[in-house]
Amino acid sequence: MITPVKKVNRLFMLALAPFVGLMLCMLLIRPPLEPGDFIDSGLAEETITPQTQAISQELAGAKEAAVQTSSSIKRTTQLYKQTTSTMTTLVQKATVQAARPETIYNQRITSKLGVPFERIDSDRLTLELYRVNPGTYKGYAMKIKLKDPTAMKMALDSELGRSETTMQAVKRSGAIAGINAGGFADSGGKRYPLSTTVMDGKYVNGFQASFKDLFFVGLDHAGKLVGGKFFDKSSLDRLQPQFGATFVPVLLQNGQKTVIPAKWKVSPKRAPRTVIGNYKDDQLLIIVVDGYNEGGNSGATLEELQGRLYKLGVVDAYNLDGGGSSSLIVNNRVVNNPSDGSLRPVPTHFLFYK
Numbered sequence: 001m002i003t004p005v006k007k008v009n010r011l012f013m014l015a016l017a018p019f020v021g022l023m024l025c026m027l028l029i030r031p032p033l034e035p036g037d038f039i040d041s042g043l044a045e046e047t048i049t050p051q052t053q054a055i056s057q058e059l060a061g062a063k064e065a066a067v068q069t070s071s072s073i074k075r076t077t078q079l080y081k082q083t084t085s086t087m088t089t090l091v092q093k094a095t096v097q098a099a100r101p102e103t104i105y106n107q108r109i110t111s112k113l114g115v116p117f118e119r120i121d122s123d124r125l126t127l128e129l130y131r132v133n134p135g136t137y138k139g140y141a142m143k144i145k146l147k148d149p150t151a152m153k154m155a156l157d158s159e160l161g162r163s164e165t166t167m168q169a170v171k172r173s174g175a176i177a178g179i180n181a182g183g184f185a186d187s188g189g190k191r192y193p194l195s196t197t198v199m200d201g202k203y204v205n206g207f208q209a210s211f212k213d214l215f216f217v218g219l220d221h222a223g224k225l226v227g228g229k230f231f232d233k234s235s236l237d238r239l240q241p242q243f244g245a246t247f248v249p250v251l252l253q254n255g256q257k258t259v260i261p262a263k264w265k266v267s268p269k270r271a272p273r274t275v276i277g278n279y280k281d282d283q284l285l286i287i288v289v290d291g292y293n294e295g296g297n298s299g300a301t302l303e304e305l306q307g308r309l310y311k312l313g314v315v316d317a318y319n320l321d322g323g324g325s326s327s328l329i330v331n332n333r334v335v336n337n338p339s340d341g342s343l344r345p346v347p348t349h350f351l352f353y354k
Contacts, residue, residue, distance in 0.1 A: 020320070022038060029313060033072060033321055036178040037046065037262075040061070042257065047085045057107070059062075059237075080113045087176050089142055092178060101265070102281060105274075105279075105280075105281055106281075106283075107288070109143070109279060109283070109312070109313060110128075110143075112311070112312050112313070113128075113130045113141055113143065113312065114130050114131070115250060116128035116129055116130050116141045116143075117129055117130070117131060118330065118331075119265065120176060120177075120264075120330075120331075120354060122147075123147060123148070124146075124147055124148040124150075124151035124353060124354060125145060125146050125148070125151040125152075125176075125352060125353070125354065126144070126147070127141070127142065127143070127144050127145075127176070127177060127330070127352065128143045128144075129141075129142055129330060130142075130143070132287060132289070132308075134304075134308065136300065136304060137270070137287065137289050137290070137291075137298075137299055137300040137304065138289070138290050139273075139287055139288050139289035139290055139300070139336070140287070140288050140328055140335055140336060141277070141285060141286070141287050142177065142179075142285070142286040142287075142288075142328065142330070143283060143285050143286075144177075144283065144285075144286070144320050144352060145283045146223045146282070146284070147218070147282075148223070149222055149223030149242075150223075150353070151223075151352060151353045152219055152223065152284075152347055152350065152351070152352050152353070153173070153175075153243060153349070153350075153351050153353070154181060154199060154218070154243035154244070154245065154349065154350055155169035155172075155173060155178070155348065155349040155350075155351050156193065156197070156199050156204065156347060156348050157347070159190045160190075160192060160193075160204070160347075161188075161190030161191065161192055161311055162190070162191075162347075163184070163191040163345040163346050163347045164345050164346075164349075165327065165343035165344065165345050166178045166179060166180055166327040166328075166329050166343060166344075166346075166349045167327075167329050167332075167334060167343055168345075169349040169351060170329045170332065170349075170351060171332065173351055174353070175351035175352055175353050176330070176331065176352055176353060176354040177328075177329060177330045177331070177351070177352040178327075178328075178349050178350065178351040178352065179274055179276075179286055179288065179320070179328055179349065179350050180320060180321055180326060180327045180344075180346050180348075180349055180350075181211065181245040181273055181320055181321070181331070181346075181348035181349050181350045182194055182195075182197065182217075182244075182245025182247050182320065182321060182347070182348045183195075183244045183245075183246060183247040183248070183321045184321070184346055184347050184348075186291075188241075191345065191346065191347055192347060193205075193236065193245060193347040193348050194214070194245070194246045194247065195208045195214055195216075195244065195246035196208045196210075196216045196230070196244075196246050197245055197348065198216075198218055198241045198242070198243050198244045199243050200242070200243065201221075201241070201242050201243075201282070205313055207230075207233040207236065208246075209230065209231045209232065210229035210230055210231055212248070212250045213248045213250075213261050213263075214229070214246050214247070214248050214262065215227055215229050215246065215247070215248065215249065215250045215318060216228070216230055216236060216241075216244050216245070217230055217244055217246075217247075217276065217318040217320075218230075218239055218241040218242065218243050218244015218245065219243060219244065220239055220240050220242060221242055223282070223284070224278070224282050225276070225277075225278040225284060225316060226239040226244070227239055227244070227250070227318050228250060228253065228316075229250070245348045246331070247318075247319060247320050248264060248319065249261060249264050249302070249319055250317075250318055250319075250331040251275065251277075251302065251305065251317040251318060251319055252277060252279040252306065252309055252310060252314055252315065252316055252317035253316055254315065255280075255314075257306055257307075257310055257314045258306075260302050260303060260306065264302055264319075265301065265302060265303065266296075267297035268294060268298060268323075269296045269301055270288075270291065270292055270296050270298055270299045270300060270301055270325070271295070271298075271300075271322050271323050272288075272289055272291035272299045272322050272323055272326040272336075272338075272339045273288070273289040273299060273300050273302075273305055273319065273322040273326060274286070274288050274289075274319075274320040274321065274322055274325070274326045274327075274328075275287050275305055275309065275317055275318065275319050275320060276317070276318055276320055276350070277309050277314035277315070277316055277317030277318065278314065278315055278316055279313060279314060280313075281313050285309070285312065285314055287305065287308070287309070287325070287330075288326055288328040288335070288336045289305070289322075289326070290336055290337045290339075291326075291339050292337075292339055293321075293339050294323040294324060294339060295336070298339075299322075299339075302319060305317075305319070321346065322350055323339060323346045324338060324339050324340035325344050325346050326338065326339070327343050327344070
C-alpha cells in the first residue's frame with residue numbers, strides 16, 4: 001500500500017517543479033522600483049520647487065497687504081468716529097447758539113408779563129397764561145408759540161346763521177384753548193359773522209372792502225398773523241389767509257400805535273375786551289379783560305390796552321369782539337368772568353390745539 005502513495009507524491013513534485021523555479025527566478029532578478037516611476041515626467045523636481053516658492057511669496061505678499069488693509073480700515077474707522085463726534089458737538093453748539101437770540105427775546109417778553117400760572121407745552125404749541133392787573137382793570141394774558149401752523153384754527157358752523165359759545169366750540173373740536181373772534185350781525189333770529197370772513201382759505205360770503213374802521217385778522221399758511229384794512233381783494237389774497245374774521249379797530253401796526261377813532265374811544269369807554277397781537281418772532285399774545293357789564297364803567301379802554309400792548313413789545317394788535325362776547329377757555333374751563341354771567345354764543349372763535 002505504501003508504494004503507490006510515494007509514486008503519486010513524486011509525480012506531483014515533478015509537475016510543480018518548473019513553476020516553483022520560475023517564481024524563484026522572478027523574485028531574484030526583479031529590478032528595484034523608483035518613486036519616479038509613479039510621477040509624471042512633466043512635473044520634474046526642478047519645476048515644482050520654483051512654483052512652490054513663487055506661491056509662498058505671493059501668499060506672504062497677500063498676508064502683508066491684508067494686514068496693511070486691516071490697519072488702514074481701523075484708522076479710517078477711528079477717524080470717522082472722531083469726525084462724527086466732532087460734527088455732533090459742533091451741531092449741538094450751533095443749535096444752542098442759534099436758539100440764544102430767540103431765548104433772550106422770549107425772556108424779555110416774559111419778564112414784562114410776569115410769572116405764568118399755567119403752562120401747556122406740546123409738539124404743536126407752547127401756551128402760557130398770565131394775570132394782568134395794572135390797577136385800573138383785571139384780566140388775563142395768553143402767550144402762544146405755534147410750532148405747527150395747524151395748531152390754530154377758526155371755528156365757524158357750516159350752516160351760516162348758527163352760533164355757539166367758545167366752550168362749545170372747544171369741546172366740539174377737541175381744542176386745548178379758545179377765544180371769541182370776529183364781530184357779528186343779527187338778522188331774522190340768526191347771528192352771522194361780520195363782513196369779510198375766511199374759512200379754509202376761502203371767502204365765506206365773498207370779499208368786502210374795509211369800511212367804517214373795520215379790519216380783517218387771521219392766520220396765513222405759515223402760521224403767521226396777518227391783518228389790517230383791505231380795500232381790494234387782491235391785497236388780501238396776496239397774504240394767503242387760511243382763516244380770519246373782521247372787527248374794529250386796529251390798535252398797533254408795525255410796532256406803532258394807530259389812531260383810534262373817537263367813536264370807539266367812548267362807545268363804550270370801558271368794557272370787557274379781547275385783543276390779539278403778535279411779536280416780531282411770530283408768537284401770539286391774547287389779552288382778555290374782565291368787566292361786570294357793558295355800561296362803560298368796568299373793564300379797560302382801548303387806549304389802555306393799546307398802551308399796554310405797546311409796552312409789552314407787540315408789533316401788530318387788533319381789537320376783537322368784546323363785552324359779553326369776551327371769553328377765554330383753557331383746559332375745558334372758563335378762565336375769565338363773562339359779563340353776561342354766562343358765555344355768549346357767537347359765530348366765530350379762534351381755537352388752539354395741543
